[in-house]
Amino acid sequence: MQISLPQSARLTDAGSDTSLSAVEIEAKIAQWQTLLQGYGATRVVITADSSISWVLADLACLSAGLVLTALPTYLSDAQRHSVIKSLEPDLWLSDTPVLDPACSLLDEFDGLLLYQRQVQSAVVVPAGTQKITFTSGSTGAPKGVCLSLHAQLDVALGLKARVERLCEGPPRHLCMLPLPTLLESIAGVYAPLLAGGEVIIAPDTLRGFAGSRLVKPQALLQLISTIQPKSLILVPELLKLLLQAAEQGWVAPQSLQFIAVGGAYVSPALLQRAAGVHLPVYQGYGLSECASVVALSDTAAKMASDTVGLPLSCRSVEIIDGELVVNTPFLGYLGQDGSASDKVYTGDLAEFTSQGELRILGRRKNLLINSFGRNISPEWVESALTDSGLISQAMVFGDAEPYCAALVFAHPTVSDAAVAASIASVNDNLPDYARIVRYQRLEQAFSTTDGTLTDNGRLRRESINQKYAADIISLFANQLSADVPVTGEQYDLLSHIA
Template sequence: MNGVLPTLLGATARLEDGQRSRGREALLSGAQRLATLLRAQGTRVLATLLDNGLPWLLADLAAAEAGLVHVPLPLFFSPAQVQHALAAAGVDSLLLPPALTSRFPQLTAQALTLDGQDLALLRLPARPPALPAGTAKITFTSGTTGAPKGVCLGNEGMRRVTAGLVQALEPLAVSRHLCALPLAVLLENIAGLMAPLLRGATCIAPPLAELGLSGSSSFDAQRFDAALRQHRPGSLILLPQMLRAWVAHLQQSGRRAPEDLKLVAVGGAAVGAKLLLQARALGIPAYEGYGLSEGASVQTLNLPWADRPGSAGRALPHAELRVAPDGEIEVRGSLFLGYLGEVADASDWWPSGDLGHLDEAGFLHVSGRKKHVLITAFGRNVAPEWVETALRGEPAIGQAVVYGEGMSALCAVLWPSRLDLDNAALQAAVDAANAGLPDYARVRLWLRARAAFSPETGLATANGRPLRDAIWRAHEAALASPLTH
């Protein structure tokens, strides 16, 4: 071994995927064998299109051992997004399940077995990529358009984050982490896999369907809860919509969260103090954090001993934050190397594109995206995410998008948390949310969406983020009405 692999795994590191359990030595030897094969193939840029499990981790470790660039691709990416990522990153080898090779009929598949699991390795036409020096991983963010954007990360930045997380979370002494998000998503890859393994914890990474997650936005909270009780983790990472669905399931079933849990980190979007407190009342130790791919995943996190619900927490040991005069959050400490196809910014500080402030105790409060800020007809600046978080804090509202640029009052398109909820329930939820908002930020006009905000309806990105422009176009005529719907 070249010395890289042993530094990534603690002495007692272990991975379980529901079928197999492998300790440190088995992980190291499996990754070494795959690294040798990839070197012999002449691989320079390896993409993986894999579900959670042992092969994903072995591929990630093998890429590090062989000095390759790893491009993890989520299974929820559309075929067009996968093709874009492969071409943009100059991928020359693609590791995937045999069943997915039909997507690439022009390529010849080489069969291989990785720790008892059948896989296929496809060789793509060589396209030497123009990458920033030191690129070790490329993570693609789906953003708000159909073409994902490649973020190039170096080993040093990623290791800073993993070491910072190990240091920050050490008092919790978590020995088992459940990977509830796709490993191809950087947050789970770094904070949910590499950091626990570096500490020597056991990572549990079964296929996502076993945890109730399919695609980018379909989540079965009942199945998730059952899996959680089976695997008994001490920590996990959830998206806000997953936490919301789990809270609703526990409330309806009259159950509490398993007592083994010490930390449920919630990120990816604003959570809101109301949802966090509802979760904690049910025994879910939920704590909000904040991060961005350009900073190698997570920068801040609330913790049991340093917690302010409604904030995104304090900076973790590897990160520094400041707020520019215009309110934009800037970060440094574990920055990326640049975007694919673009010249890297030489600045030490990265403008996040998010607005917020740091309070007197150093807790970060994020109000929304800078590019989304709207100005009402009365000249009031409003971050729509702030109002949307308040709306989603009501149990009846599953999804919400707020508009109001140049309008005399804010309007919203809503999707209920349950299809059996009528408009009266939604109106009551809007009234309850408005009660906690200042007059200028209250929603005066709303309507029920024609469909859920999802990739399948064309109203969300591949990872479930609502497409504001598409939602507006689909409902513009109704929103122009002076009446509440």
């Protein structure tokens, strides 16, 4: 597919004077396509910080019909190894040296290293697959979602039409989320470019990020103030940062017309705070299996409501037994025969309002979704904690929170120092979003007697939540430690903003 952009489309690097016009973008895409096809690429992996070259390589794969997998830089070594093994790419793009004996350096182009990778075994991907996006993984092994070109462009065009009704003039979008995030690549890159807008890319350091953690919120706020974008896409935790800064006196750019928030539960109270400081926040809902966005609130009067708005024009939805179901062709998961379907069961309980909007009521299962939109199975982390042998029982929390916390029980003969060392050891083998940042050691074990365990020894989560409500609240209160990821509360947010 030949990509043709409106004449006004632009790609700009926030850290340099580099800015490409539509003609220059198309020429660069053609160069990348020639390079990739010249090396016989069929399945491409990219592991690199956000950059214009990242976007161009992505668009080249889209144009050439090559299967692309973009991996976040914050994946653990074990997760990255699992992905590479399941995918068996033949070309690897990276902005740092790849230490893999199966890889040999071929070339360097536009700041990215190109590695040929020796394929160990044949991998069959579903017909029509153009992109494989790996979810953050509710367990240790991320799941590969196979998406067609058609599915991605449908969503991009649906968003283009929706946002054009909300914003004046061509979009000017600043990418806040890492580019491997499907929401940012489709809604933050494809849609604005197709609308003839400008997409501004900033590396992790300019956005104040290290891995999946925001370590310098002042840098993020300064970037927004400097760039003066019209639109942003945020996860709830980043929205909290903007609200906190605005409530402390930070003045959001008057240029901002549209701030989309999604990826995890957004409370009505948070949206009401946004309305209170006049931030134009619109809530959305989506999932990777549906090529990201499914629904988006699109009128200012609904910005502080508890709905996620109307489904996009390309998305037909229904509610079956209380669960939201999206009627869309899904190619399936990598390596899982029979996972293709014409219906995507989301696992979210939902209802329609009288105006036909969607209201999300909660998760059908125990899956935790933190405030950065990362999926975490509590059973996975709990098992890692108890596998050490020192910790007998554990329950992990973190739904809609910026980090994970736990209640743990260890035999009284086990010292506090040993418990701390055990948790630190477990954290070393977990991705940063699943690590236990805070914990409380219990004096009594969960038991059938007090109703916190089932007869077969499983956690009664609701009972534990009720019994230890005060303790759980304290685990997420006073988030002042430098070890706590991405709250921003430990900083004077205005101290470094001009």
